[in-house]
């Protein structure tokens with residue numbers, strides 16, 4: 001059980017200064033500084049820090065993290081990265097995956113992340129090796145990080161050609177994955193692939209998270225297919241569509257029509273600006289599109305939109321610091337959101353995508369937050385300072401906890 005702590009002089013994102021008391025892993029009191037009526041066993045000053053509900057990485061690929069220098073992707077696009085990865089897959093061992101994934105988890109933890117949903121390659125050549133390695137990582141870091149492992153099923157999954165992949169998907173569920181997923185837009189029958197993956201998720205009682213419309217083709221319609229099927233079957237299920245950059249190639253009227261259906265179906269959307277800016281629109285010099293999910297219009301329709309980093313220093317994205325504040329900065333520059341919205345996308349809304357409910361700093365909620373040394377929220381996103389205090393379930397996370405298992 002965690003000790004009761006009074007965190008004093010915390011600056012909230014609206015600029016107000018408060019004290020926060022924690023007890024038994026929960027927030028027990030929040031109010032004007034110096035007025036807490038509770039007795040706590042410890043005081044920690046957060047003077048000079050901006051405090052937000054902790055960061056959540058809703059879309060990672062921990063099995064590929066830090067492979068940038070082992071795989072070449074001369075074309076720099078999505079298919080180039082996939083081909084490069086397949087070429088070296090036999091060299092990627094279980095311990096190799098665990099080691100690189102743990103390095104990424106530690107980095108994200110230092111940056112204030114307390115929850116990660118990672119996709120795990122589920123392919124014929126690699127079998128369940130990524131799934132098994134990432135389930136081990138999930139266990140190894142459970143004292144400071146809540147990890148979900150999502151199957152990322154290779155294609156095709158439809159028709160006769162997809163038989164082996166469909167069997168592999170069921171093996172991944174038996175192995176203990178937390179989330180069902182795949183890439184319908186790469187399948188010969190994208191609509192059939194969406195339907196198969198959704199049915200599988202519902203049947204297994206697991207959330208669905210698709211790599212949806214990760215291209216700049218205006219006829220790519222994974223997100224709309226998912227919404228149509230969910231509405232047709234009157235489904236109430238935890239569903240997320242990641243990427244959805246093809247949506248930005250459609251007319252505003254079409255975006256609004258699709259967004260209304262996505263909202264009605266309760267589907268969340270995760271924007272991944274860094275990797276999509278890296279992969280899409282390669283070699284186009286005149287009027288290149290931005291490859292950014294249309295966040296404003298989705299939000300206007302009532303869709304919960306989150307944002308994440310996706311790949312971390314691998315052939316899909318050679319850069320990245322495992323820092324949601326870096327993604328927040330990119331969102332402000334490329335998607336023109338405010339600092340408050342940017343932080344919401346990488347914290348409370350990302351929590352909604354991963355856990356089905358938004359996180360917030362309120363009495364009775366888990367005492368899970370991050371304090372960043374900065375003058376205000378905008379500056380914290382602009383500077384991304386390394387000085388952060390990470391609290392997970394009322395416990396201040398340090399390297400002793402990170403290295404315990």
Ligand SMILES: [Zn+2]
Nearest residue numbers: 059119211310
């Ligand atoms: Zn991805």
